[in-house]
Amino acid sequence: RLVSMTEMLNKALEGKYAVGQFNINNLEWTQAALEAAQAENSPIILGVSEGAAKYMGGHLVVSSMVNALLETMDITVPVALHLDHGSSYDSCKSAIDAGYSSVMIDMSHYPIDENIENTKKVVDYAHSKGASVEAEIGTVGGTEDGVTGGVQYADAQESLRMVLEAKVDALAAALGSVHGPYSGEPKLGFKEMKEISDLTHTPLVLHGGSGIPKHQIEKAIEYGHSKINVNTELQQVWTKAVREKLAADADVYDPRKVIAPGKEAIVETVRKTMNIFGSSNKA
Ligand code: G3H
Numbered sequence: 001r002l003v004s005m006t007e008m009l010n011k012a013l014e015g016k017y018a019v020g021q022f023n024i025n026n027l028e029w030t031q032a033a034l035e036a037a038q039a040e041n042s043p044i045i046l047g048v049s050e051g052a053a054k055y056m057g058g059h060l061v062v063s064s065m066v067n068a069l070l071e072t073m074d075i076t077v078p079v080a081l082h083l084d085h086g087s088s089y090d091s092c093k094s095a096i097d098a099g100y101s102s103v104m105i106d107m108s109h110y111p112i113d114e115n116i117e118n119t120k121k122v123v124d125y126a127h128s129k130g131a132s133v134e135a136e137i138g139t140v141g142g143t144e145d146g147v148t149g150g151v152q153y154a155d156a157q158e159s160l161r162m163v164l165e166a167k168v169d170a171l172a173a174a175l176g177s178v179h180g181p182y183s184g185e186p187k188l189g190f191k192e193m194k195e196i197s198d199l200t201h202t203p204l205v206l207h208g209g210s211g212i213p214k215h216q217i218e219k220a221i222e223y224g225h226s227k228i229n230v231n232t233e234l235q236q237v238w239t240k241a242v243r244e245k246l247a248a249d250a251d252v253y254d255p256r257k258v259i260a261p262g263k264e265a266i267v268e269t270v271r272k273t274m275n276i277f278g279s280s281n282k283a
């Protein structure tokens with residue numbers, strides 16, 4: 001059974017580790033992520049962007065696939081199915097109605113009052129269905145699903161208002177992280193991070209988790225992050241492995257053999273990442 005993020009994130013906040021959100025793109029990717037979580041005895045959040053959901057045939061296809069895999073793979077660790085960067089109330093509602101156990105409503109590009117008001121609507125609906133909600137304050141930089149933007153730090157008072165007024169379960173307070181590759185070392189606002197964590201006492205979410213060095217990940221967890229999102233790195237290791245397979249084997253044409261190394265690379269990367277986040281053996 002899918003579970004919401006609420007319990008796993010509150011446990012992580014208390015235990016000073018982070019649960020990874022790993023974004024999925026297809027069947028093998030999902031199998032790989034679940035296999036890694038079970039092997040690490042770790043909770044996991046499967047992230048699905050609106051684009052990835054559309055690619056896979058819609059939310060119902062995704063949730064049916066995930067639920068079937070939980071059964072056939074005998075998955076016993078906690079698994080949340082989470083809409084990543086939901087762009088509207090309707091988008092979040094359709095994911096929940098299709099069986100997602102969690103959503104992110106990303107109204108961060110709207111004025112704060114509008115952001116809170118829209119987030120609150122999503123929270124009211126989600127909580128009535130037992131699903132959890134993540135909101136965003138400030139702006140994560142970089143490009144995701146074709147949308148590019150600059151970094152804008154989250155404001156502490158606005159973060160507090162979001163938590164108190166909308167009652168979100170997790171808060172993505174943008175503090176310098178970017179989607180996609182970093183050019184050089186990431187520069188995260190650790191001082192602001194600590195301030196927001198101390199003020200809100202709510203699990204914080206670090207977007208743009210790919211390419212952040214271990215010591216910065218550890219500090220982000222120390223300063224209140226209990227969820228870290230990883231997408232780009234998985235795409236990179238998958239593509240590298242498949243490219244190498246094709247380069248090494250000019251005769252291969254069975255698609256299952258072509259992409260098999262991609263799946264192995266995902267399992268390995270998710271397991272390694274869970275170790276860094278400290279979620280291994282925390283199921
Ligand atoms: O919401 C998804 C993430 O923030 C992923 O960021 O692609 O840089 O790992 P990333």
Ligand code: ZN
Nearest residue numbers: 140207208229
């Ligand atoms: Zn993100």
